[in-house]
Amino acid sequence: MDDILLLDAVERYLNGEMDTEEREYFETLRKNTPEVDQMVVEHNMFLHQMDAYIAHTNIKHTLHNVHTYLLERGDLNEGGEIPTRGKVIQFWNKYKKVTAIAASVGGVIALFISGLAVYFSSTVNDPKLQQLGKDLEEVKKSQQYQGSIINEVKSKIPLNARLLSGGSGFLIDTKGYIITNAHVLRGTGAIVINSKGKEFKSSIVHIDEQKDLAILKITDEEYSPVKSIPYSIQKSNADLGEEIFTLGYPRNEIVYGMGYLSAKSGFNGDSLSYQIQISANPGNSGAPVFNQNGDVIGILSTRQAQADGVAFAVKSKSIYTVVNDLKKNDTAFEKLKLPTRSTLKGEGRKAQINKVEDYVYYVKAYGK
Amino acid sequence: MIWCLYPNDQKGNPVPRIFFKKFLGVLWVTFNTSRVLKSQIVKGDTNEQALLKGLANNDSKAIETIYKENFNMVQSFILNNNGSYDEARDIFQEAMIALYEKAQTESFVLTCQIKTYIYSICRRLWLKRLQQLGRYTTQVDSMEETVAVAEDMEAHEKRNVEFAIMDRALNSLGEPCKSLLEGYYLKKMDMNALAQEFGYTNADNAKNQKYKCLMRLKKLFFSQYNIGE
Numbered sequence: 001m002d003d004i005l006l007l008d009a010v011e012r013y014l015n016g017e018m019d020t021e022e023r024e025y026f027e028t029l030r031k032n033t034p035e036v037d038q039m040v041v042e043h044n045m046f047l048h049q050m051d052a053y054i055a056h057t058n059i060k061h062t063l064h065n066v067h068t069y070l071l072e073r074g075d076l077n078e079g080g081e082i083p084t085r086g087k088v089i090q091f092w093n094k095y096k097k098v099t100a101i102a103a104s105v106g107g108v109i110a111l112f113i114s115g116l117a118v119y120f121s122s123t124v125n126d127p128k129l130q131q132l133g134k135d136l137e138e139v140k141k142s143q144q145y146q147g148s149i150i151n152e153v154k155s156k157i158p159l160n161a162r163l164l165s166g167g168s169g170f171l172i173d174t175k176g177y178i179i180t181n182a183h184v185l186r187g188t189g190a191i192v193i194n195s196k197g198k199e200f201k202s203s204i205v206h207i208d209e210q211k212d213l214a215i216l217k218i219t220d221e222e223y224s225p226v227k228s229i230p231y232s233i234q235k236s237n238a239d240l241g242e243e244i245f246t247l248g249y250p251r252n253e254i255v256y257g258m259g260y261l262s263a264k265s266g267f268n269g270d271s272l273s274y275q276i277q278i279s280a281n282p283g284n285s286g287a288p289v290f291n292q293n294g295d296v297i298g299i300l301s302t303r304q305a306q307a308d309g310v311a312f313a314v315k316s317k318s319i320y321t322v323v324n325d326l327k328k329n330d331t332a333f334e335k336l337k338l339p340t341r342s343t344l345k346g347e348g349r350k351a352q353i354n355k356v357e358d359y360v361y362y363v364k365a366y367g368k
Numbered sequence: 369m370i371w372c373l374y375p376n377d378q379k380g381n382p383v384p385r386i387f388f389k390k391f392l393g394v395l396w397v398t399f400n401t402s403r404v405l406k407s408q409i410v411k412g413d414t415n416e417q418a419l420l421k422g423l424a425n426n427d428s429k430a431i432e433t434i435y436k437e438n439f440n441m442v443q444s445f446i447l448n449n450n451g452s453y454d455e456a457r458d459i460f461q462e463a464m465i466a467l468y469e470k471a472q473t474e475s476f477v478l479t480c481q482i483k484t485y486i487y488s489i490c491r492r493l494w495l496k497r498l499q500q501l502g503r504y505t506t507q508v509d510s511m512e513e514t515v516a517v518a519e520d521m522e523a524h525e526k527r528n529v530e531f532a533i534m535d536r537a538l539n540s541l542g543e544p545c546k547s548l549l550e551g552y553y554l555k556k557m558d559m560n561a562l563a564q565e566f567g568y569t570n571a572d573n574a575k576n577q578k579y580k581c582l583m584r585l586k587k588l589f590f591s592q593y594n595i596g597e
Contacts, residue, residue, distance in 0.1 A: 003579075003583060004576055004579040004580065004583075007579050007582065007583065008575070008579060042586075042590075043586075046586055046589065046590075049530060049534060049589070050534070050553050052527065052530070052531070053530075053531055053534045053535075054553060054554050055426070055472075056465065056527075056531050057554070058426055059426055059464075059465055059468050060461070060465065062426055062428050062431055063431065063435075063461045063464055063465070064461075065428065066428060066431050066432050066435050067435070067457060067461070069432070070432065070435055070436060070439070075436050076435075076436075076439055076440070076443075077440075078443075078453040078457075
């Protein structure tokens with residue numbers, strides 16, 4: 001019982017629970033009695049041990065909890081579970097900075113090298129480039145001039161009424177009737193120019209969009225009807241491989257071209273036209289296609305954009321159809337008579353051209 | 369004090385380590401180290417001190433952070449050296465306790481990274497464990513620098529012995545003494561609550577009982593403790 005009282009006193013003393021009087025009494029007791037003093041020291045040490053032990057137990061407990069918690073959350077892995085994120089993603093996360101640096105270094109180097117390349121190559125080639133540029137300017141000018149025509153030939157869509165389009169045409173009647181392609185005649189009227197550069201006013205008589213044919217009539221007072229037309233217009237189909245030639249106005253001057261008939265049908269099996277092998281350029285539209293005898297077998301109308309030298313000509317038969325239609329619709333044209341006799345047969349090419357060129361006209365269409 | 373093998377500058381950053389790695393001269397390594405350096409400047413001064421303070425106060429958030437940052441390193445070290453997942457956990461937690469004891473001493477100043485310290489402790493603990501188990505075959509491969517922890521380890525082991533004695537004493541005390549003492553000292557319950565829980569008529573009775581138990585515990589403890597000394 002005494003021991004318990006003493007122990008209580010010691011504990012209260014160590015915990016600072018004694019009041020001053022009691023404390024002073026206890027301290028004198030401690031000083032005078034070595035047993036009590038030893039007990040105080042011993043118990044103090046023991047209480048420290050207890051505290052440490054308790055703290056130790058607590059921290060162990062916390063550690064255990066944290067471990068379980070982190071394991072559940074997937075922050076730790078003890079073999080059993082599969083990591084939540086894929087390997088690729090892990091690798092990416094690990095190396096993305098390196099990748100970014102490598103990429104930017106690569107980018108900078110690429111920019112630098114291309115910069116160098118541009119710098120040096122431009123200085124070396126400078127004079128040449130300028131010459132080319134000059135040429136290009138010239139080419140550009142003529143292209144601008146021909147641009148509208150190109151569009152017409154390829155697309156047949158009217159771009160702008162104000163734009164002039166151009167092509168070729170040829171006489172089909174001594175009184176001044178000229179046949180050309182319908183797509184050449186954009187706008188409200190047209191003028192025709194002969195091979196000598198003489199311009200004549202003309203009016204549009206008939207347009208057949210489906211057949212892509214149009215008939216003009218020279219209305220100019222300066223025009224004097226010709227006596228006869230040297231070529232005939234063939235009614236029948238031409239033969240495959242037949243040698244052909246054409247005269248047209250891809251430039252401001254009449255241009256001769258030669259080739260052969262390569263297919264009896266046109267683009268995508270169009271039975272109203274031939275496929276011909278000839279170098280055709282924008283402006284050739286509406287030009288007559290002659291065979292060796294000087295018969296008109298077709299009217300050059302289109303070419304294939306991607307293929308070289310592949311052109312298409314509307315069959316001459318269609319001219320008859322168009323003219324007959326015109327005659328039916330309007331009696332004023334009853335006197336229109338297509339040439340049926342050729343005077344060119346057996347002549348040399350130069351002589352043929354000589355005789356024919358006056359009857360091939362440069363057609364310029366204009367809008368308001 | 370914990371002393372790193374590499375001396376530190378005034379700020380406590382293990383700068384020579386950076387230089388050592390830079391020595392390798394590889395772009396990647398330089399880049400990597402510069403990243404490490406950056407994080408060390410931040411952590412070494414404020415973050416790690418705060419973490420240790422949290423650890424000393426048994427703050428579970430701080431413990432969680434330290435745990436997350438270091439456990440995997442220790443785990444892979446143990447696993448790579450003939451250990452199991454359970455052993456890795458034991459070793460790591462013991463190292464955490466050692467760090468906790470360290471952090472509680474008032475004179476404690478952190479002079480190297482927590483990571484380095486934990487790694488050093490774990491490495492030592494594991495070597496010892498391997499020796500005890502007779503599994504110590506080859507040199508344990510060390511991938512990181514270590515700090516000298518021999519003194520700390522001694523203190524830690526001494527404490528462990530003491531705790532073991534206390535544990536044994538408490539366990540051989542028997543009920544209801546054990547629960548009564550735990551209630552008073554561990555759970556900090558007051559005498560009235562204890563009297564109610566353990567069925568004593570009043571607080572004084574409970575107090576008497578507690579002192580009886582305490583005296584028995586002291587006896588048990590000191591009989592072992594003196595032998596231990």
